[in-house]
Amino acid sequence: MAKENRSIINILDLSVEELDHLMDLADRIEKNKEEYWERCKHKKLATLFFEPSTRTRLSFEAAMLELGGSVLGFAGASSSSAAKGESVADTIETVSNYADIITMRHPKEGAPVVAANHTSVPFINAGDGGHFHPTQTLADLLTIRRCRGELSGLTIGLCGDLKFGRTVHSLIDAMLRYPNNRYILISPEELQLPEYEIEKLKEEGAEFIQTTDLEGSIPELDILYMTRVQKERFFNEEDYLRLKDIYILTKEKLENAKKDMAILHPLPRVNEISVAIDQDERAKYFYQTLCGKQMRMALILYLLGLDQ
């Protein structure tokens, strides 16, 4: 039974035991869908998206509906009272009277902390600017565990924008809690992993390599985590155009990969992974969205104390 009004802002808000419990729960849900069909009956999830995100919002909504609960909320700031100058704190105080659990995406880093201080129901951060997005990391962990059977002893390639990509940072933070993983950090020099994340790898004594070479790194990988090089992260168009196409995964680059390597991507993809790869058995990025839905189901159940 989770403690009341638990807020999940960062993946580190969950202990390793809790992560394992949530993954076990997701596996049970996968195998016994019907057992959970009415579990959240009469419960309501509020999805407060101050910034649009189809995938994350629909995933939360699908999760709650598959548990027999219902959903209310908004899909963009223009549909909300924020336009009238209302604070996040006041919105959360109010919505606490309308819903049994709240998830929020907000463009401002720190907004979830404010929300957590004002909610009287469990709260889940669904992404705050370039900061945290814990349920994406939950999706990543379950996908890796299901594809490889475990979360330790793996060689993990992280490729693309390692500087601004919040999903990469969170995934490293989470994987560092499992033993004996190696990290291959593949990016242009301009988009290398920030120093504070490098420090964490060192502190934990994790083996890691920084490289600009995607193709040469592939053969040793168990997991290849691709990310989008986002236009909005660049100061000028020229740098963006020069860099965006370098780390594109193609069929050719996959030739020397392990047969059971798993390719992940937080999506949306623009062109970082050639669509020709979608049919490859190693492509797990759409399966990852299924894992994401099931982890959100597990998290909702856990935070509502309905997991037993």
Place this chain on the structure above:
Amino acid sequence: MAKENRSIINILDLSVEELDHLMDLADRIEKNKEEYWERCKHKKLATLFFEPSTRTRLSFEAAMLELGGSVLGFAGASSSSAAKGESVADTIETVSNYADIITMRHPKEGAPVVAANHTSVPFINAGDGGHFHPTQTLADLLTIRRCRGELSGLTIGLCGDLKFGRTVHSLIDAMLRYPNNRYILISPEELQLPEYEIEKLKEEGAEFIQTTDLEGSIPELDILYMTRVQKERFFNEEDYLRLKDIYILTKEKLENAKKDMAILHPLPRVNEISVAIDQDERAKYFYQTLCGKQMRMALILYLLGLDQ
């Protein structure tokens, strides 16, 4: 049993007996949630919001969902056929085929009257421009009755924009139907209660005072109803800036207030009430949103003839 196709446009569309019945029903719902969990099963509420309003829309949706019904609709004019030039009348004729009860917010005063003429299911006005917003007044009434035990013999302070604030006018209209209430009308001279509302007070022989002094008025109040000074009501920025901060409720101003005074606000708040007051037991504006949800539940049940 409500008559078929009843439309609630203005708080005065409900008799005093009906108001009392709705408040009694809200109290029963509060105490026996489970009795009402399936009451609106197979019923659909349409929420047609031609103008965004998080609070009101989510409150209606939460209300219907807590009754076991479901919800469909839109959250802003850009998502609707209005953009293609469709009339409110045609939208309502159509949606009457999709839902069992309709609620609508529209920026144009008078739109709900058109809607009421074309609906073939019960209809609730969820706000029309600066005109009527009856379910806000239902929320206010229940909050006052629950905080003070009754709706008569009270000294009610109404503070802020009394000229354009539709919630203030509706609340006065409703409270005038209960005996022996005194009204302290606190506002800058530019935003005093309009003459036609003053006339109503006089006609009913109600005791009232017009003043510009918030702090001096507080000690005698049972209820303090604060309102937002809306920027969009002013012709120039200068007047807005000069006036908006005068009627801000602070901890200091509360010092001589009664211990059981209730502070209400229709929300959203910008800065009319210092956040330091949120923890004060007299702050009832978030509780008011809970009362609003329960009154909407009561009203939906009543209009659908499912209140027995």
Place this chain on the structure above:
Amino acid sequence: MAKENRSIINILDLSVEELDHLMDLADRIEKNKEEYWERCKHKKLATLFFEPSTRTRLSFEAAMLELGGSVLGFAGASSSSAAKGESVADTIETVSNYADIITMRHPKEGAPVVAANHTSVPFINAGDGGHFHPTQTLADLLTIRRCRGELSGLTIGLCGDLKFGRTVHSLIDAMLRYPNNRYILISPEELQLPEYEIEKLKEEGAEFIQTTDLEGSIPELDILYMTRVQKERFFNEEDYLRLKDIYILTKEKLENAKKDMAILHPLPRVNEISVAIDQDERAKYFYQTLCGKQMRMALILYLLGLDQ
């Protein structure tokens, strides 16, 4: 039982036997609502509207809710990941993991074909640009069958924008599969039925007349299908203003119409039909929206294999 992952892009994707089955099913639903109240329990419909459309979206949502299912989705491109450059293919791959059946409106012709190639659940085109909109035609067919008892041997007037009006083309395509119907094509010369649709009429040996005269054609009609002359179809304002008002249906023009003629319109209407006609028994355009909801219910049941 429909085959798995059936996609309906065009009305011609359904055989005559299937059309008849769907209409029979809609009639059964009309008579035995309660039998279908829980039929889609635990099923989810995704409504992906990359372009707003109140009527169609709400009709699909109402349909799914009346079958006991639930709904998730978005109401405009700005609320979707399309803004981040995601392809329709990737959106559909993902949403296939969230929903049991998908309906999509997209401004680009051809987008539904891409979607059909990537969905792993049944898919329904809810309109693609000026191209296809099969569920509107299903609504039209049921309305005609219910109003006239059959779909053959009828004289059908089609009036307004016959050049760009996709609903007119689809309705002709569908009606040509039923014998002995006559077509009176009423439009300004600039907006006549395109040659490829004329060819179809000739190939099937259907009797048809092209005319600019609405009033003179009315007396012989069993069905009058009015359409909107859309501003966005014209290259200049002047042409639009000259043509838009010519084919307006008024009480006077109806004087010599048959007593049991049925007037249809795909809606939204701007002013093509005088509101004075709404009270006339022959006005069936709002009833048509009810038929549309019931046909969508039938189609959802059929595609999910839940029609038996």
